[in-house]
Amino acid sequence: MGEAVKYCFIINPAAGKGTLVDEMREKIEGEAQKLGVEYDVFISESVESTKEYVETVASSSDGEVGFIACGGDGTLCKTILAVTALSEDKRSRVSVGVIPMGTGNDFVSNFENKDKFFDIAAQLDPTCYEIDLIKCNDVYSVNMVNVGFDSHVVCKKEKIGKKKWVPRKLAYIFALVITLVRKPWLKVDISCDGGESEHKELLLTTMANGAFCGGGFHSNPLASLFDGRIDLLTVKNVGRMKFLSLVGSYKKGTHIREELKHIVGNLKCDSIDMCFDEETPVSIDGEIIYCKEIRLFVERKALRIMLPAGVLPTADAKPFETAAV
Numbered sequence: 001m002g003e004a005v006k007y008c009f010i011i012n013p014a015a016g017k018g019t020l021v022d023e024m025r026e027k028i029e030g031e032a033q034k035l036g037v038e039y040d041v042f043i044s045e046s047v048e049s050t051k052e053y054v055e056t057v058a059s060s061s062d063g064e065v066g067f068i069a070c071g072g073d074g075t076l077c078k079t080i081l082a083v084t085a086l087s088e089d090k091r092s093r094v095s096v097g098v099i100p101m102g103t104g105n106d107f108v109s110n111f112e113n114k115d116k117f118f119d120i121a122a123q124l125d126p127t128c129y130e131i132d133l134i135k136c137n138d139v140y141s142v143n144m145v146n147v148g149f150d151s152h153v154v155c156k157k158e159k160i161g162k163k164k165w166v167p168r169k170l171a172y173i174f175a176l177v178i179t180l181v182r183k184p185w186l187k188v189d190i191s192c193d194g195g196e197s198e199h200k201e202l203l204l205t206t207m208a209n210g211a212f213c214g215g216g217f218h219s220n221p222l223a224s225l226f227d228g229r230i231d232l233l234t235v236k237n238v239g240r241m242k243f244l245s246l247v248g249s250y251k252k253g254t255h256i257r258e259e260l261k262h263i264v265g266n267l268k269c270d271s272i273d274m275c276f277d278e279e280t281p282v283s284i285d286g287e288i289i290y291c292k293e294i295r296l297f298v299e300r301k302a303l304r305i306m307l308p309a310g311v312l313p314t315a316d317a318k319p320f321e322t323a324a325v
Contacts, residue, residue, distance in 0.1 A: 004063040006038040007124060010050060010079055012071030012102065013043050020101050024070055031120035047078050054082035058090040066095045066306050068123060072102015077142060077285040080303060084133070084140050095128050097306035103171060104286060106212040107143050110225055112312040122308035128320035129313055130301035131225040134209045136294055141284050142303070144213045144220070145296060147274070148186045148204035149235075151283040153179045153214065171215070180244070185237040186280060191273040192232065203243060206233045207272055207296050211253070218253025222266060226317040228300040232272060234265040271297040 009028050013021055025041055032039040040057070044050045057065055069079040076098045083094050100108045100117050108114045116122045134141040146154065157175035188205070191197040206213065208220035208231040223231035233256075235246075246263070249255040256266050274294045281288050304320055307313060 005066050006040070006057070006061055006063065007032065007066045007068060008040045008042060008053075008057055009068045009070055009099075010042050010044050010053065010075065012069075012075040013045070014071075024099070024101060027120050032124065035121065035124055037124055044075070044078070047081070050078050051082040051085060054079070054094075055086065058086055058094055061093070064093050064095070066097055066126070068097040068099060068306070070099045070101055072100065072104040073107050073143060074104065074286055075102060076107055077140075077287070080133075080142050081140060083303070095126075095304040095306045097123060097126060097308070099123065104215055106215065107210060109212040109216060110210045110314070111307065113310050116308045116310040119308060119310070122310055123306075125309040126306035127309070128304050128306055129226070129317050130320055131303050131305050132209055132228055133299045133302040134207065134230055134296055135299055136207075136282070136284050136296045137289075137291070139284050139287075139289070140299075140302075141209060142225075143208070143210040143285050144283075145207040145285075145294075146204065146213060146283040147188070147206075147276075147280060147294075148202055149179060149184060150204045150206060150213065150219075151281045151288065152182070152184045154283040154286055155281055155288055157214075173215075176214075176247075180240060183240055183243070187277040189275040190234075192267060192269040193271055197273070197275075200234065201237045203235045203237045205235070205274075207231070208233065209298075217251045219250060220266075221253035221256060222268075224314055226314060227268075228298060229268040229270065230272060230296060230298050232265075232267045232269050236263050238263055271295070 011021055028041055042053050067079050069076040080096055083096055108117050136145050153175045156179050157171050160171045160174050185203050187201055189197045189199050206219050208223040210225055211220050211223040213219050220231045220233050255264050276292050279290050279292050281290055282294055
């Protein structure tokens with residue numbers, strides 16, 4: 001990105017349980033002034049305020065704009081939702097970046113040298129890439145859609161994460177253990193790429209763009225932000241002890257292997273239709289909706305992202321400047 005870029009930092013005031021905002025603002029202002037780049041800092045109080053801010057900046061800027069979400073995956077997703085709401089001509093001049101200062105930072109786990117995301121100078125010297133997005137009903141997902149056990153864990157994690165005595169990195173683990181007592185599961189009819197529907201009884205299923213969820217669980221190790229496909233993972237409704245024996249490999253990303261194929265399924269799709277036997281919580285990048293049906297499809301190269309200098313994407317990614325049209 002060139003010198004004409006305006007870098008707009010969108011800070012979630014609750015990020016890091018509200019302890020990092022002043023420190024991050026000082027770092028941004030100091031580095032941006034030192035480098036002589038045009039910048040702005042915006043404290044976002046709501047989804048609506050973020051959307052209004054993105055629209056206002058994109059409408060008033062003639063050149064390129066980089067919106068950098070300073071918070072967790074939720075802040076990043078709200079920023080992306082605001083960008084995807086822009087008109088096509090405005091969106092073509094916009095890129096999105098992230099400083100992962102929240103309780104959930106799974107998106108940055110898709111890249112190597114992710115410590116560089118905290119380097120403001122590196123943030124102001126980015127390389128742009130085009131990534132895919134998943135559209136679930138009318139909502140965009142940059143990372144993952146979860147249904148079943150995982151989505152119930154997300155519901156519980158939201159409540160646990162608000163407790164000050166719970167370490168933020170352990171909120172997902174605590175939620176997982178509590179949810180295991182109930183062990184919710186789902187009955188679902190699944191159709192991939194318009195094919196014949198199959199009825200399944202599952203403990204969980206994930207439809208992934210990125211490879212990580214739940215604060216570092218490598219749930220979809222074959223997923224890529226750049227391959228133009230949805231990675232569908234299914235886990236059959238096994239008993240508690242069997243599930244517990246799988247948790248370690250599910251976290252490490254070693255669960256997709258021959259001896260587990262009777263339990264764990266994995267498939268690449270362009271579109272997925274799911275119909276549940278009852279209204280079910282669906283987690284879209286950590287945000288819960290309730291519905292009986294969902295339709296997902298991939299939008300290829302739908303968003304320009306900025307990776308700080310030194311951050312490396314997967315091998316199938318090409319910089320925006322040289323990416324095929």
